[in-house]
Amino acid sequence: MIQSEKAATILYVDGVSVTFDGFRALNNLSFYVEPGELRAIIGPNGAGKTTMMDIITGKTRPDSGDVLFKSEVDLTKLDEADIANLGIGRKFQKPTVFESHTVFDNLLLACSGGRGVFQALFHRLGNREKQRIEETLATIRLGDARETLAANLSHGQKQWLEIGMLLMQEPQLLLVDEPVAGMTDSETEQTAILLREIAKTRSVVVVEHDMEFVRDLDCKVTVLHEGSVLAEGRLDSVQKDPRVIEVYLGR
Numbered sequence: 715m716i717q718s719e720k721a722a723t724i725l726y727v728d729g730v731s732v733t734f735d736g737f738r739a740l741n742n743l744s745f746y747v748e749p750g751e752l753r754a755i756i757g758p759n760g761a762g763k764t765t766m767m768d769i770i771t772g773k774t775r776p777d778s779g780d781v782l783f784k785s786e787v788d789l790t791k792l793d794e795a796d797i798a799n800l801g802i803g804r805k806f807q808k809p810t811v812f813e814s815h816t817v818f819d820n821l822l823l824a825c826s827g828g829r830g831v832f833q834a835l836f837h838r839l840g841n842r843e844k845q846r847i848e849e850t851l852a853t854i855r856l857g858d859a860r861e862t863l864a865a866n867l868s869h870g871q872k873q874w875l876e877i878g879m880l881l882m883q884e885p886q887l888l889l890v891d892e893p894v895a896g897m898t899d900s901e902t903e904q905t906a907i908l909l910r911e912i913a914k915t916r917s918v919v920v921v922e923h924d925m926e927f928v929r930d931l932d933c934k935v936t937v938l939h940e941g942s943v944l945a946e947g948r949l950d951s952v953q954k955d956p957r958v959i960e961v962y963l964g965r
């Protein structure tokens with residue numbers, strides 16, 4: 715990648731390889747995400763999608779290669795907490811919300827900045843915090859459910875709530891792992907709209923297998939296979955690529 719392009723990336727992954735017990739999970743992986751970009755990552759089981767997320771978030775160290783945030787911060791030198799504090803949020807597949815608290819309090823807890831649960835719930839809310847919670851409730855479509863216990867939300871609503879909790883930390887880059895697995899069709903459609911909205915103010919990388927959903931995201935798609943990029947482009951063009959059909963979509 716030429717220097718001026720590198721300067722414009724929010725995420726720069728270049729020549730990254732990782733080996734587990736002699737098995738190359740990532741093999742000279744390179745891809746670049748621009749500020750404000752929504753990117754979908756697809757690929758067959760074992761292609762390296764989770765390992766790629768683990769590298770970006772500091773859970774796994776690469777054997778070689780560069781991983782830069784905003785063109786200059788070397789993520790391979792930082793631990794998971796430092797990387798989260800820098801503004802990289804990660805949504806795992808399973809929702810992990812506080813079931814015995816309301817939707818509103820879940821969002822409040824997420825922006826508590828290290829206060830304990832008791833202090834977070836009982837300290838006086840500032841106008842700025844209130845406004846951010848209201849904005850997030852609207853984004854995640856849970857305004858009417860603000861007083862509902864998280865335990866009583868549908869699976870899809872729990873996923874949205876967890877996305878909302880990540881948004882409360884104002885990440886500049888949000889990584890989302892298979893968000894629509896287990897969702898109803900209507901929740902899946904809403905999630906595509908929601909992620910597109912979120913990507914208007916930050917960069918979002920979504921790993922997903924559901925092709926209808928990826929189509930609705932209406933963004934550039936990176937196809938991983940055996941730890942490398944096999945193809946990249948609009949979904950229509952990668953779906954026509956014979957190599958992609960052979961290893962993934964045609965099966």
Ligand SMILES: Nc1ncnc2c1ncn2[C@@H]1O[C@H](COP(=O)(O)OP(=O)(O)OP(=O)(O)O)[C@@H](O)[C@H]1O
Pocket residue numbers: 734735737738739757758759760761762763764765766
């Ligand atoms: N800690 C580990 N130790 C050994 N092998 C691992 C480890 N983590 C991942 N692998 C292997 O690396 C390869 C890539 O795994 P990864 O989970 O990144 O793929 P994936 O694309 O996320 O797959 P899926 O779609 O099934 O989630 C797999 O063959 C996996 O078995």
